[in-house]
Amino acid sequence: MSTAAPAAGQSIMQRDHKVYTGVISYISHKPERKGQERGREMYTLVVHSDGSRTITVHTEIDDRPSVHRDAIYALDKDWMPLDCMMRLTVGDKFMGTGWMKFYDTYAECETFTATEGRVSQRYALKAPLKTFQNHAIACDSWHFKHYDIAKGGIQNIGQILLSSPDHRGATGPLFYAISMQLGYVGKEKVTVKAGTFDAYHFQFPGTKELLTEHPPYEIWTTADGEFTFLKGGVAGYMQTYYELIDFKDVTPPKV
Amino acid sequence: MTLPDHIQRDHKIIRGRIAYTSNKPDRLGQERGREVFTVVVHNDGRRSLTAHAEIDDRPSVLRFEQLSLDPHWRPTDAFIRISVGDKLCGTGWFRFTETEAECETFTSVEGRLSQRWPLSGPTLMFGGHAIANDGWCVKLFDLNGPQTQTLPRFVVSSTDHRGATGPSIALASATISLVAREKVIVKAGKFDALHFCFGEVHGLPVEHPIYDVWVTADGNYTFLKGTVGGYMMTAYELVELSDYL
Numbered sequence: 001m002s003t004a005a006p007a008a009g010q011s012i013m014q015r016d017h018k019v020y021t022g023v024i025s026y027i028s029h030k031p032e033r034k035g036q037e038r039g040r041e042m043y044t045l046v047v048h049s050d051g052s053r054t055i056t057v058h059t060e061i062d063d064r065p066s067v068h069r070d071a072i073y074a075l076d077k078d079w080m081p082l083d084c085m086m087r088l089t090v091g092d093k094f095m096g097t098g099w100m101k102f103y104d105t106y107a108e109c110e111t112f113t114a115t116e117g118r119v120s121q122r123y124a125l126k127a128p129l130k131t132f133q134n135h136a137i138a139c140d141s142w143h144f145k146h147y148d149i150a151k152g153g154i155q156n157i158g159q160i161l162l163s164s165p166d167h168r169g170a171t172g173p174l175f176y177a178i179s180m181q182l183g184y185v186g187k188e189k190v191t192v193k194a195g196t197f198d199a200y201h202f203q204f205p206g207t208k209e210l211l212t213e214h215p216p217y218e219i220w221t222t223a224d225g226e227f228t229f230l231k232g233g234v235a236g237y238m239q240t241y242y243e244l245i246d247f248k249d250v251t252p253p254k255v
Numbered sequence: 256m257t258l259p260d261h262i263q264r265d266h267k268i269i270r271g272r273i274a275y276t277s278n279k280p281d282r283l284g285q286e287r288g289r290e291v292f293t294v295v296v297h298n299d300g301r302r303s304l305t306a307h308a309e310i311d312d313r314p315s316v317l318r319f320e321q322l323s324l325d326p327h328w329r330p331t332d333a334f335i336r337i338s339v340g341d342k343l344c345g346t347g348w349f350r351f352t353e354t355e356a357e358c359e360t361f362t363s364v365e366g367r368l369s370q371r372w373p374l375s376g377p378t379l380m381f382g383g384h385a386i387a388n389d390g391w392c393v394k395l396f397d398l399n400g401p402q403t404q405t406l407p408r409f410v411v412s413s414t415d416h417r418g419a420t421g422p423s424i425a426l427a428s429a430t431i432s433l434v435a436r437e438k439v440i441v442k443a444g445k446f447d448a449l450h451f452c453f454g455e456v457h458g459l460p461v462e463h464p465i466y467d468v469w470v471t472a473d474g475n476y477t478f479l480k481g482t483v484g485g486y487m488m489t490a491y492e493l494v495e496l497s498d499y500l
Contacts, residue, residue, distance in 0.1 A: 006313045013287070014315035016341040021291075038262070044291060044307045046317060049341050056307055056319050058293055066263035068295065070305055072319045072336055074346065083346045083361065085334040087321060092265040092298050097323070097332045099348030099359055101367075110359040112332070112350055252289070252311065 013255040016049040022194070023246040024137050024229060026061065029239040038062050038240065043138045051077030057136040065091030067170045071134040079145045081132040086163050086173040098173040100163070104128045107161055109175050116174070123161065123175050131180070133162040135169025137242050141221040141229035144202045147182045154183045154205060165210045167238065178209035190220050192231050193245035198223040199230055265298040271443065272495040273386050273478060275310065278488040287311050287489065292387040294475075300326030306385035314340030316419045320383040320412075328394050330381040335412045335422035347422040349410065353377050356410050358424045365423070372410075372424045382411035382427065384418025386491050390470040390478030393451045396431055403432040403454075414459045416487070427458035439469050441480050442494040447472040448479050 006012050026039030039061040047053045054074040061067040068089040074082040081102040088095040098111030107129060109121040130146045133139075146157045160180045163173040183203035190199035204217040215236025222228040232242045258264060275288030292306040303323040310316040317338040323331050333349040347360025356378055358370040380392050395406045406429050412422035432452045439448040453466040464485025471477040481491040 010313065012282075012313055013311040014313040014340065015311055016315065017309075017317060017338075019309070042293070046307070046338075048338065052343070054317075054319060054336060054338075056305060056321075058295075058305060060266075062262045062264055064261050064263040066265070068266065070303065070321055072305075072321065072334060074336065074343075082343075083336070085321065085336070085346075085348060087303065087323065087332070087334075089266075089295075089297065092263065094301065094331075097334075097348075097350070099334065099346075101346070101361055110348060118350075252286070252309070255311075 011255050015252050015254055018047045018249070018251040020045045020047075021246075021248050021250055022138060022228070022244060025193075025243050025245045026137075027241045027243065029233065029241050041137055043136070045138075052082070055136075055138060057134075057138050059136055061168055065170075067168050068092075069135060069169060071136050071139070073132070073134055073136070073139060075142070079131075079142065081129055084132055084134055084163070086134055088170065088173065090170050095170065096172050096174075098163075100132070100161075100173070100175070102129050102132065107175065109173070111173055113172060113174070115171075119174065121175050123177070125159070127158065129159075129161060130157050131160050133160060133169075133180075135163060137232065138229050140217075140232065141202075141219055141227045143180060144182060144200065144219070144221055145227050147184060147202065149184055149200070152184055154181055156181050167210070167212065167214055178207060181205050181207065185218075187223060188220065190230050192243050194230075194247040197228075197230055200227075267296045267498065269294040269296070269475070269477065270495075270497050271387065271477065271493055274442075274492050274494045275386075276490045276492070278482065278490050290386050292385065294387075294477075296475075301331075302328075304385070304387055304391070306383075306387050308385050310417055314419075316417050317341070318384060318418060320385045320388065322381055322383055322385075322388055322391075324391075328391070329377050329379060330410070333381050333383055333412070335383050335418075337413075337419060337422065339419045344419065345422050347412070349381065349412070349422075349424070351378050351381070351410070356424055358422070360421065360423055362421060362423070364420075368423060370424045372426075378410045379407050380409040382409060383422075384411075384413060386481065387478050389466075389468060389481065390476045392429075393431060393449070393468060393470055394476050396433060396451065398433070398449075403430065405430045405457075408458070411458075416459070416461065416463055425458065427456060429456045430454045434467070436472060437469070439479050441492050443479075443496040446479055 024041040043057040059069040073084040087097040096113030165176040185201040219232040273290040288310040290308040308318040319336040336346040345362035434450040456463040469479040
């Protein structure tokens with residue numbers, strides 16, 4: 001039984017964590033579809049009292065074949081990846097489900113995909129992984145926690161792992177390694193449908209380490225240390241725009 | 256609404272919120288937890304439940320669950336991540352085939368475990384302890400059968416009443432009764448409902464108190480409300496429900 005009597009002076013209730021919910025809209029910037037909604041993402045973020053955090057994100061990309069992705073991703077207090085569960089549906093058909101666990105010297109992936117079947121991967125790491133790319137837009141902004149703004153310029157945060165080399169994350173989930181380059185433009189005041197925020201403007205300058213080169217990707221995150229995704233745009237053939245349209249602190253009141 | 260050819264929206268989404276309140280005399284009506292869930296129903300009948308549950312009673316339990324079913328409502332895979340007392344308890348992934356259940360898990364007590372559990376046939380349900388998942392468990396009841404039935408054994412992520420251990424594979428079953436078909440009003444609206452009562456739950460180390468559950472009678476088995484007696488004295492109620500797409 002997990003129940004326990006509270007210590008003297010302790011409330012019977014324990015609400016030590018914080019909870020936030022958000023919705024991100026995916027909008028096309030292609031001339032013939034300008035402004036058309038092409039997907040959405042809904043998330044719940046729990047921040048524990050020790051600073052560790054877990055997010056559950058449900059993503060829908062409507063562009064045929066559609067992509068549905070569920071990710072439940074946990075970071076420790078230093079924003080280093082702990083574990084991630086992912087489940088993918090492509091064209092409304094099952095694509096894959098997997099669980100990834102990260103340690104100081106290796107990462108492991110237990111997965112079952114429609115293409116590869118049951119696969120166990122163990123990936124040796126030269127250093128603890130700073131970040132993991134699960135393809136949820138809400139987590140794209142978290143990579144920049146490891147960017148040193150004081151230094152500026154293009155920074156390489158080292159080897160990272162992706163759940164898929166596909167630009168929409170629509171394969172696997174299976175590990176794929178790249179090195180990640182990050183850039184910084186400046187501090188700005190940003191207004192999105194969810195509100196007005198002090199923001200950092202960052203850039204992914206594009207990478208040639210994927211099977212197909214990813215176009216440059218501009219991202220604005222909150223400047224409050226939480227690196228909450230506010231808006232972003234991808235150029236090139238993708239011509240898409242993402243915007244935080246709803247964000248709520250739904251932490252239950254302390255008792 | 257007709258969509259352009261390049262847009263594919265073949266699925267349906269149901270989102271809901273369940274309030275957990277106390278029925279104890281000294282805490283009557285006090286909110287003691289909450290759960291938000293999303294159900295995606297695919298065009299071929301497959302469905303996935305994603306739930307985030309918070310139990311405030313010390314030590315608190317935070318649970319992330321995802322459960323996916325095939326078109327026949329048989330579980331294909333699941334994921335559970337739980338924190339107890341605001342500390343990681345465990346994170347694990349389950350997969351089910353015709354002949355076995357497997358679990359890859361990491362818990363703060365046991366460390367890294369791989370479990371493979373032979374089954375004599377496919378497991379017919381998974382219990383991950385989200386209250387919305389409880390509603391799905393009564394799908395195992397044969398509405399054309401006797402009023403009281405012992406369900407076939409199914410896989411659960413924990414034998415703790417709050418699901419606050421593991422996650423790992425355990426087997427459980429329950430004897431449940433169909434009490435009545437009723438019209439039910441909850442904060443989320445008015446529904447045609449099936450009222451079930453969980454009597455004995457088999458396979459738990461500690462006896463679970465009687466648990467009454469009301470689910471929608473529309474075939475989706477959406478949890479509407481529930482009450483647990485005995486030492487738990489708690490109530491659950493669907494307070495929001497919305498359809499998307």
